[in-house]
Amino acid sequence: MDFQELLAFAGRHQMLSLIFVGLTGGIILNEIFGLLRPFKGVRPSEVSVLVNRENALVVDLRPIADFDKGHIPGSKNVQMSQFDPENKKLAAARALPVVLVCKTGFTAGDAAKRLKKAGFQRVYVLEGGIGSWLQADLPLARGRG
Template structure:
């Protein structure tokens, strides 16, 4: 396909062309915003390595009932409504890597931005959240945890 054919197609299908341009712009915006958000996403295997290597603090932001049904071993449950980067529990972990976990990875992004704003240097979000962890066939602990 050459440029002439592409322009002819765009002329015959203006709505499809407009939709393609809009989707391309949305993807570019999302990727550029990801570069400047101040925290990094982690795959489940990377989270395991970070915990083992650097003693990362894993904070599960899901409701207590969901946490008790299954959570990443060693993670701490902090309700999103009670999430405070200035709390003693979190402030003591400023020198550690902190990984935030929610159901799908979306909610944790807002909390990660708050941690970065509060001066935390090494902030991460588990890509895909607890669902990503489960899809990687990694173990879950049940109950309240520690």
């Protein structure tokens, strides 16, 4: 397929071409924004490594009822409404990696930005939230642990 054939295809299938350009642009923008954010997204397997090798603090920002139903073993629950980077629980972990967890990953991203502004150096967000942990078929602890 040469460039002329590609142009002819695009001319015949304008809607498909627009969708393709839009999706490609969206993917590129998503990657650029990912590089510019002040924290690093991690997969569930990477969380396990951070916890086991580097004693990372895992902070679950979900409501307490959701936390009680199932959370990453060893994680601490902090309500987003009470989230404060100067909190005693968090301030003591300034030198440790901190992994933030929420339902989908968006709330944790906001909290991660606040931690970075407060001087935390190693801030991570579980990509996909607790759902990605479940999809990876990793264990959950129940109750207030």
